[in-house]
Amino acid sequence: MAAEVLVFNLLSAVAIVAAAAMITMRNPIHSAIALVVTFVNVAAIFVMLRAEFLAAVQIIVYTGAVLVLILFVLMLVNQDDLPEFHGAKPLQQVFGFGLGIVLLIEIGAAILTRTVVAEPGPWDEQGIAQAGGHIQSIGQVLYSGYVLPIQATAFVLLLATIGALFLGRPDEDEEPTPTRRPVATISLAHTRGADDAPLPQLQAANVKHEAGDRDLIMARDADEFTSIPGEDDEQKERSE
Amino acid sequence: MSSWLFLIPLLPLVAAVINFLIGRWILRDSAQWIATLAVAASFILSIPVMLEIMADEQPLSQHLYTWIPAGDFDIPVTLFVDQLTAIMLLVVTGVGLLVHIYSIGYMHGDPGTYRFFSYLPLFVFSMLMLVMANNFLVLFVFWEAVGLCSFLLIGFWFRRRSAAAAAKKAFIVNRVGDFGFGIGILLIFVTYGTIEYAAVFDQVGDATQTTITVIALLLFTGAIGKSAQLPLFVWLPDAMEGPTPVSALIHAATMVTAGIFVMARAYPIVYESSDAMMVIAIIGAATAFIAATIAVTQYDIKKVVAYSTVSQLGFMAFALGTGAWIAAIFHLVTHAFFKGLLFLGAGSVIHGMHEEQDMRKMGGLKKYMPITYWTFLIGAAANAGIIPLAGFWSKDEIILGTWLYDHTVIMVVAFVTAFFTSLYMFRAVFMTFHGEERFDPEKVHPHESPKVMTIPLIVLAFFALTAGFMGFPPEDGWIHHFLIHSFPGLSLPDVAFSTIAVFAGISTLIALSGLYIQYLAYVKKSISPAGIAGLLGPLYKLAANRWYLDEIYDVLIVRPLVAFSMFLWRFVDAQVIDGTVNGVAALVTYTSSQWRRAQTGLIANYVVMIALGAVIIIGAFMLFGSNLFD
Amino acid sequence: MSELMPEHFMFLSAALFIIGMVGVLTRNNVLVIFMCVELMLTAVNISFVGFAWEFNQLTGQIFALFVIAIAAAEAVIGLGIIMALTRQRDTVDINQVRELRQ
CATH class of the missing domain: 1.20.5 (Single alpha-helices involved in coiled-coils or other helix-helix interfaces)
Incomplete structure (x- = not known):
């Protein structure tokens, strides 16, 4: 049995090293490749743990589908100014690694000091062989006790597809609807109000409102800062 | 008859509610007839009750409903009429009815008539329920209701600042007494486990002497407030701000007698404690004397009558304190008649003089308003104790009681007070109706009041003349034999005729001397009142300034209270409470603004x-x- | 160490999970963060499968199966969001995205 442990340790070591490489690589493409290595190793470990079907799924779904998808996205995304790993804030890095170490210590302590007690089930090697193989046994359990979760999962996948379609829809020509409440812009250069200013000037001022120009102030209502003689009474009447 | 008892208080209540709800828009002036008819019906219904009690000598009762059922403790609302209540019923409804009739004339043309005629029957209702209660809690409820009605009526002309202030003063001063009264009732419940009269009186002796004394004194605290005894009588003269019929109703027939009634009702408790009796006697005598001295110095005709009321209430209180229980009730009844008469007469004078109350601006009114003059004179003579008017018999009996029960000092005080009573009553009569005319004949045209006002005066005058014969012969009259059945412990003292004659002689002599002095002073002008006042110097000033009681209250209670209130407002409310609230808000704002950075x-x-x-x-x-x- | 023990796969699972977490915490590239999340899910799958192996159960494997299914859905949505983000902002740096702040 010692060989089994050796293989396990080897696979684990490769997986961990690849995972560590993934988070340290500068180039996301390299990270993705490192992740593939990890996933393949994990799939091998699944085989060792009597989960051949899961291993296959792992390879097909993760390595085959998800990571390919990631690579596609990487190619689509403009990588010119990707943030570099070493460009991250030092405080963030310290926090990240510190928390990681603390969590490792905690979980390590948990693994070493706690034991999980459970009733052993029937699915040892003989049980699986009796069911006629691995996939048969999984199918037996899955479709006898988890029918509703399967359907729910199917529904989630359907929704994810629809969501992806929605997110990936082509850009519409029109401007995105402004999220801020509408503001009026008035010019302080004309203290009696915007209405006294010539119209072209006013429009020019309106355009400049994002520049933070000092001559401009934002107001909910142009009348908030202005008062035009004769119009005040009218306004009062309207408000009443 | 007992199944119809509930109608007696119910009718005034119904009238009050009707007038209050629809009086303003629909009834208007006809509200007065509803109220008057309701009270008249109550009065008529009270007569068979009285007759039945006279015949059977057994108390009547009618259980209406159980107000508070809580396990062993339940408060029934049961109407209960014994001899004491029966007399009170007649007095309250009778005088109340006359006041209602009188008010029709007096309040004529007042825009708030409907309001007035919903408060008045409400007052009568409260007072009737008060006297008909069969336990202390219902008594207390209507005791407070009477206080509320007095507040409403005294402040009836609430647009007048002084009237509003007087109403508040009456209410607050009464609260002081009611506080003690309420504690007394709680103590009764704690001590005896029940608050029903009969059950309490059966086991009075079970408590310790100290407890009984405390209970009696706490109940008397309430009576001090309600019946205007020393030191809480200050509200009563101010209460003259209300319309005059209200003064008559409050101060003659209903409210102020409530305190005396309660002490009379709780007499089995009070009687067990000689200390409490002594305190009541001393306070009563002091009240009688002080109020009488003040009354001599007043110029406002209603104030004179008001202080006279306080003085007479003092008489009743010390009669209870000395043990002359029947005499106290007797005096209460006669007093209701002649004091009601005096108030209504004073109101008639004021009405005829165009709202003038100062006696210095009257004089010689006898020829303008003869009916008012003669009825007022009868009332004054009854109050002063001129034989054979009503006040003579009852007051004389009270004084006799002090001698019978060995309270010599109080007897002397009572005689002196009787002398002052005579002085101020005839002073009022002579100043108002005799002598030269001191008003401005150009502006004031004195006139006799309308019939609706003079008829109640005549009726009351009739009673003031004759009511005393209820108690004739002294200590052996009809009222004595009637009231003797109220409590098992009462007894009629056996008094020699010679003793009675001596006391009657002294009383009459005193009353007539007062009459003669005032005759000299205000009619013959051979004595100068101002000279006497100057001669007495500080004593006169003391009485004229009402013994500085208001000022003492001002310094001792009002000012510290106001200062404390200001402290509570300026510091506790504005700084501490507002500061806490604003501080919490500021803290939340601050912490939020800090936590905001986390986002x-x-x-x-x-x-x-x-x-x-x-x-x-x-x-x-x-x-x-x-x-x-x- | 002569036999395969539960501690083996548990430590492997913990190690991969923590590496994934550190990656999430330290990287700024949304795509790399996304890959780290996938790694963390896989680490949890190892635990599920390992316990299933230890107790001769299949429930753990079935859970892992569901995790993979949901991870696939999550990948679709996550990558869609990244695409939308790059289209709107032209960046994959999470520090450039501050839309969560009002």
């Missing part, structure tokens, strides 16, 4: 927080195990 909008920060939370939870789980949340 950077950077996903990285949020993720760090999630990881940190996971680490902390797992760490805590590792350290404390699975019993972390036990």
Whole structure:
């Protein structure tokens, strides 16, 4: 049995090293490749743990589908100014690694000091062989006790597809609807109000409102800062 | 008859409610007829009650409903009429009815007539329920209702600042007494486990002497407030701000007699404690004397009558205190008649003089308003104790009681007070109706009041003349034999005729001397009142300033209270309470503005927080195990 | 160490999970963070499968199966969001995205 442990340790070591490489690589493409290595190793470990079907799924779904998808996205995304790993804030890095170490210590302590007690089930090697193989046994359990979760999962996948379609829809020509409440812009250069200013000037001022120009102030209502003689009474009447 | 008892208080209540609800828009002036008819019906219904009690000598009662059923403790609302209540019923409804009739004339043309005629029957209702209660809690409820009605009526012309202030004063001063009264009732319940009269009186002796004394004195505290005894009588003269019929109703027939009634009702308790009796006697005598001296110096005709009321209430109180229980009730009845008469007469004078109350601006009114003059004179003579008017018999009996029960000092005080009574009553009569005319004949045209006002005066005058014969012969009259059945412990003292004659002689002599002095002073002008006042110097000033009681209250209670209130407002409310509230708000604002910085909008920060939370939870789980949340 | 023990896969699972977490915490590239999340899910799957192996159960494997299914859905949505983000902002740096702040 010692060989089994050796293989396990080897696979684990490769997986961990690849995972560590993934988070340290500068180039996301390299990270993705490192992740593939990890996933393949994990799939091998699944085989060792009597989960051949899961291993296959792992390879097909993760390595085959998800990571390919990631690579596609990487190619689509403009990588010119990707943030570099070493460009991250030092405080963030310290926090990240510190928390990681603390969590490792905690979980390590948990693994070493706690034991999980459970009733052993029937699915040892003989049980699986009796069911006629691995996939048969999984199918037996899955479709006898988890029918509703399967359907729910199917529904989630359907929704994810629809969501992806929605997110990936082509850009519409029109401007995105402004999220801020509408503001009026008035010019302080004309203290009696915007209405006294010539119209072209006013429009020019309106355009400049994002520049933070000092001559401009934002107001909910142009009348908030202005008062035009004769119009005040009218306004009062309207408000009443 | 007992199944119809409930109608007696119910009718005035119905009238009050009707007038209050629809009087303003629909009834208007006809409200007065509803109120008057309701009270008249109550009065008529009270007569067979009286007759039945006279015949059977057994109390009547009618259980209406159980107000508070709570386990062993339940408060029934049961109407209960014994001899004492029967007399009170007649007095309240009778005088109340006359006041109603009188008010029709007096309040004529007042825009608030409907309001007035909903308060008045409400007052009568409260007073009737008060006297018909069969337990202390219902008594207390209507005791407070009477206080409320007095507040409403005194402040009837609430647009006048002084009237509003007087109403508040009456209400607040009464609260002081009611506080003690309420505690007394609680103490009765704690001591005896019940608050029904009969059950309490049966086991009075079970409590310790101290407890009985405390209970009696606490009940008397209420009576001090309600019946205007020293030192709480200050509200009563101010209460003259109300319309004059209200003064008559409050101060003759209903409210002020409530205190005396309660002491009479609780007499089995009071009688057990000689200390309490002594305190009541002393306070009563002091009240009688002080109020009488003040009355001599007043110029406002209503104030004179008001202080006279206080003085007469003092008489009743010390009669109870000395043990002359029947005499006290007797005086209460006669007093209701002649004091009602005096108030209504004073009101008639004021009405005829165009709202003038100062006696210095009257004089010689006899020829303008003869009916008012003669009825007022009868009332004054009855009050002063001129034989054979009503006041003579009852007052004489009270004084006789002090001698019979060995209270010599109080007897002397009573005689002196009787002399003052005569002085101020005839002073009022002579100043108002005799002598030269001191008013301005150009502006004031004195006239006799309308019939609706003079008829009640005549009726009351008739009673003031004759009511005394209820108690004739002294200590052996009809009222004595009637009231003797109220409590088992009462007895009629056996008094020699010579003793009675001596006391009657002294009383009459005193009353007539007062009459003669005032005759000299205000009609013959051979004595100068101002000279006497100057001669007495500080004593006169003391009386004229009402013994400085208002000023003492001002310094001792009002000012510290106002200062304390200002402290509570300026410091406790504005600084501490507002400061706390604003401080909490400011703290929330500040902490929020600080926590706001945590919301950077950077996903990285949020993720760090999630990881940190996971680490902390797992760490805590590792350290404390699975019993972390036990 | 002569036999395969539960501690083996548990440590492997913990190690991969923590590496994934550190990656999430320290990297700024949304795509790399996304990959780290996938790694963390896989680490959890190892635990599920490992316990299933230890107790001769299949429930753990079925859970892992569901995790993979949901991870696939999550990948679709996550990558869609990244695409939308790059289209709107032209960046994959999470520090450039502060839309969570009002």
